[in-house]
Amino acid sequence: MLRVDLRRAREGMALALPVMNPKSPSRVLLKIGFELTAKIIQKLRDLQVRSIWVRYPSLDGIEDYINAEAAEVRTEVVNNIVDGFEELQTKSAARLPYEQYERSINKLIDQLIGNPRTAIFLGDLADTDDTLVRHASSVMYLALLMGLKLEGYIVHERRHVDPARAKEVINLAIGAMLHDIGMTELDDEVRENYEQTLDESDAAYQQHPALGYQMVRGKLEPTAATVVLNHHQRWDGSGFAGGNYPALPGNRCHIFARIAAVADTFDTLRQPPNASKRPTVIALHQILSEPLASKFDPNVLETLVDVVPPYPPGNIVKLSNDQHVVVLDTNRFDPCRPKVQVMADPEELGNPKNQSGEIFQLSDMPKSIYIAETEGIDVTRFNFTRDKLPSANPELTLKI
Structure with missing residues (x-):
């Protein structure tokens, strides 16, 4: 499962989640499993749908976060x-x-x-x-x-x-x-x-x-x-x-x-x-x-x-070394350095030969390797560490 900006949508991609109608949010526009065509992709663009969830076999673990x-x-x-x-x-x-x-x-x-x-x-x-x-x-x-x-x-x-x-x-x-x-x-x-x-x-x-x-x-x-x-x-x-x-x-x-x-x-x-x-x-x-x-x-x-993870699982981001990766998992202790997997070519997501690559925890990498871009925007200066958060009382923030 992968969240794809509509600009990267390709014919043949199958929906992993339904697409709702932006003009009438209670209505399902396209059902799970629907295979995209060029005509439908253009229709979604006309409706200003920004992103969709598509099936991506090598990233099935992301389904744990959304179903x-x-x-x-x-x-x-x-x-x-x-x-x-x-x-x-x-x-x-x-x-x-x-x-x-x-x-x-x-x-x-x-x-x-x-x-x-x-x-x-x-x-x-x-x-x-x-x-x-x-x-x-x-x-x-x-x-x-x-x-x-x-x-x-x-x-x-x-x-x-x-x-x-x-x-x-x-x-x-x-x-x-x-x-x-x-x-x-x-x-x-x-x-x-x-x-x-x-x-x-x-x-x-x-x-x-x-x-x-x-x-x-x-x-x-x-x-x-x-x-x-x-x-x-x-x-x-x-x-x-x-x-x-x-x-x-x-x-x-x-x-x-x-x-x-x-x-x-x-x-x-x-x-x-x-x-x-x-x-x-x-x-x-x-x-x-x-x-x-x-x-x-x-x-x-x-x-x-x-x-609210800074970089949600399923999203494609660009690292400071120009590699494109997909976020696989969150990192509570270092939120802006999550677990990621290298994408061979984010512009060829619909190509079955385009296999995902190495998986690694970004927090284990040198500090010079970080998320530099998401959604086409440079976010370098917005990354933060958990020790910079406002002081809270740990005895009272008990989590279920």
């Missing part, structure tokens, strides 16, 4: 997001399908716990033109992944609640799914200004958490609703919630909202509404560096690196 069952569950969650946004925007007295959310997210949780190697972020759940749906689905998934990893910390931060209930992250996921629903209540001019400038100091923009809270209050569980209200709170007290709600520094802000804040900011850095999508390593470098790093709970920020 068809997981894709089906994630599609169900995306459908819920689409339905929820449409319902809230068109019916002022709409009742959110909370039970439906709970069922689909429980399926997702079961899938992640049953297949722990799939519990990493490999990219958007919904590759769609609808910015709110794409962002909502990604933030939900990121928050859920971090929530599952932070079980011990969540129980500690919710010590007034029975531990069996405290560790449940369904409401975290639902709140993260709907965190930006208040954006639909803003004037078009306010939304467009934010999308062009990313200026969070605009007083009108700062009202969207409170507006969203009013939309979901009484329709969601309180711990889910607090995520909607407080996802722009900051660890250093510099955040906002809109309305007359105060800034909540440190752990005065609910742990679910602190997790959602990291997920929300990271995803905006990764794919800002006013620019092209950036490589994951660049977004990670930005959120882990000042002035942003001190704005977030360090325990949550450290866990972001656990669930």
Whole structure:
């Protein structure tokens, strides 16, 4: 299995995962096993599909990270997001399908716990033109992944609640799914200004958490609703919630909202509404560096690196020695130096004679050999080491 930029797609490649319709993210465009033709590749380009997962026999181990069952569950969650946004925007007295959310997210949780190697972020759940749906689905998934990893910390931060209930992250996921629903209540001019400038100091923009809270209050569980209200709170007290709600520094802000804040900011850095999508390593470098790093709970920020590999398995990258390699596995201790396999010729992926080569752990190589390019972008200066992460309390970042 290999993730291929559509520019490298070739006739005869067989899909390892379905391709969803960017114009309608709940609809399957092409099924698993479909063999690409020149006409279909052009159609995908016209639809602005950016990448696809294809079968690649010598890289079958990557299937441990992503599989068809997981894709089906994630599609169900995306459908819920689409339905929820449409319902809230068109019916002022709409009742959110909370039970439906709970069922689909429980399926997702079961899938992640049953297949722990799939519990990493490999990219958007919904590759769609609808910015709110794409962002909502990604933030939900990121928050859920971090929530599952932070079980011990969540129980500690919710010590007034029975531990069996405290560790449940369904409401975290639902709140993260709907965190930006208040954006639909803003004037078009306010939304467009934010999308062009990313200026969070605009007083009108700062009202969207409170507006969203009013939309979901009484329709969601309180711990889910607090995520909607407080996802722009900051660890250093510099955040906002809109309305007359105060800034909540440190752990005065609910742990679910602190997790959602990291997920929300990271995803905006990764794919800002006013620019092209950036490589994951660049977004990670930005959120882990000042002035942003001190704005977030360090325990949550450290866990972001656990669930979001800078170079995800299945991606083709270029090394400093000009070799092209595919990432095979993550490296928790040195995230930017993962396990890789040499690709003979990345431009001939559809050629059965194009065999993969040597496998090695990049962290075992000299420091002069590093990942220099991904997605056609020079990322040399964005590589980081784990010892540069903000200081967290290791006793509280207990992982499941």
